Amino acid sequence: MFNKEQQIIETKIKEFCAANDIPLAELKWQPIPFSGEWGFATSFFQTAANEARAGRGGKPVPQRAQEMAEQVKAQIGSVDGISRIDAVKGYLNLYFSTAMYASRVINEVLSLNADFGRGTKKNERVMVEYANLNTHHSFHIGHARNTILGEALARLAEFAGYETIRASYPGDLGLSVITTMWVYDKLYKGQEPKGVHERGQWLAKIYVEATALLEKKDNETPEETAKREGYEAGRREMYRKWDEGDEYVRGLWRMTREWSLEELRDVLRMLDVKMDVWFYESEVDEPSKVIVDELIERNIATDERPQGGAVIVKIDEKLGLTKEKYRTNVLLRSDGTTLYLTKDLALAKMKFEQYQVDRSIYVVDVRQSLHLQQAFAILKLWGFPQAEKCHHLGYGFVSLPEGAMSSRRGHVVLFKDVADEAVRRVLAVESEKSGDVPESEREKIANQIGLGALVYSMLSVDNNKDIVFDINEALSFDGRTGPYIQNAYVRANSILKKSKVESQKSDLGPSTFDYDLTKHEIELIELISRFPQTVEQAANEYRPLVMAAYAYDLANAFHSFYHAVNVLQTEDEKTRNSRLQLVMAAKQTIENALRLLDIQAPEVM
């Protein structure tokens, strides 16, 4: 936002260094810490170190850096828009002319509104794949982290200027799916609980029952063993029938699969996630077998079936690596059936060829890291140029205080239960704190706030950190939380409503910021001005955390400002108008930041 001034000064620094034969290092700019005033800074340590390395130092680096900063300061003289330049501890600090920058920032926000911070259009199509859960299970809190992370990432990429496609890849086949169908058919045929979530969760419940029935126990009696083996035979028989396309089994599969998918779609609706593309494991199964043939033919894969083995890829060997890295993996079982890896190859081919994606982001649990690296390596051997641009966004998994979650044993915390509890807790607080909220709106706003708390708690932890899920922490409404940020938005909104100007910029006179701004105002404006670069950073680094941290800082600056400066009671009309516009800009920026985090901004709370 301050590129022009930065350019002018960079040019002057470069001229100075060229004239004095100083080996200038790359110029890196950062905000000046220790607030109060607003500006940007660069240091000369690297340049002084370069000089010393070239044998022309003589002085300690920090001292020389300070000397350079002072010389550069003298050289720059005065620059339009810069109120003051300091050389301190090897840094060159440039302070802004507050009025000029403040009005520039605020005007930019108020002219772009929802587009403030949007990056320039990039010529790249990105696909983000997430919410890949298995059907016949239920959506638990670990899936919630995955989905929230993926959605935030998609929103960030899109806003940063990339053409973005959201994709989900549910696992709708395999042994666990058959297991659920088997127990349904055996014990519950014809039953169907009412309610989309109840029905989906019920499938997950009977799956737990099925695994218990099929599990070998210690000290089984011969009768129990026989019974269990009978069950196992029944399950295998069902798998065989599914495989050969038996109409009854396929019908059962389509029905129960749809129950799970309906539940998934409703969870996505709750989280305001709109998928562009649905891939299903069952749809890539057949195509993946064709790929294996091609890979064998091209000598990438090795067919050991004639020797009673499987079809494998010796990835390290084919890549010419001497140290083991990707190792060897199997593409087809000895019986000719596909594996997860096989299907991932077919999926990638589809993404590249049908959807023409340039870059593919896989939001998948870190435990599948090796698997995905293997898949990408095979894509490279296969000759896809996009293989280099496949990126696994591995994130730490979510566990419970008592240990890992397990769908098999039913040790899970369901997302729906947590979301419902969140709404209950907000409603309980609302009755005492939210007199302004009309009765008819309470439920909706409680949803926004409850989910806001949950979503923020997932995004305010960096990707590679595991989360031990504690419902009281996740649903906390105090401190560094979603509701804290939402509350800042509500407060800004409240000022504007009472000011009667609403959001019409034209209602106000010119905002010149031509008065002594408090440090709270300066900090707030500075934070607003950093939003565009924060979008870019968060998107480039695949880290919603960066945006989550920013949103908190912005809200924090607003709360402090709100407390310290009474906008509506400001006497001087021009000052009051400037402050009102600052409030509008803050409101808009908080709204934009929340949107990227997949958190809604309620008007009242």
Added chain:
RNA sequence: GCCUCUAUAGCUUAACGGAUAAAGCAACGGUCUUCUAAACCGUCGAUCUAGGUUCGAUUCCUAGUAGAGGCACCA
């Protein structure tokens, strides 16, 4: 055995190789006749160990310690 990830305040987490390591929770103390106190202000308190690279290391490298995860016919 090999490979990845993690280690910061009592707890949960931040910090492009740079200035005084930043927050929240908890604890303690203040602030509502004021644009809604779901807020603000203050106090207390931390870089796993040992080396190395660097002008400068929480950040990079090596080793160790502790924890988590992954390593061919599961997904």
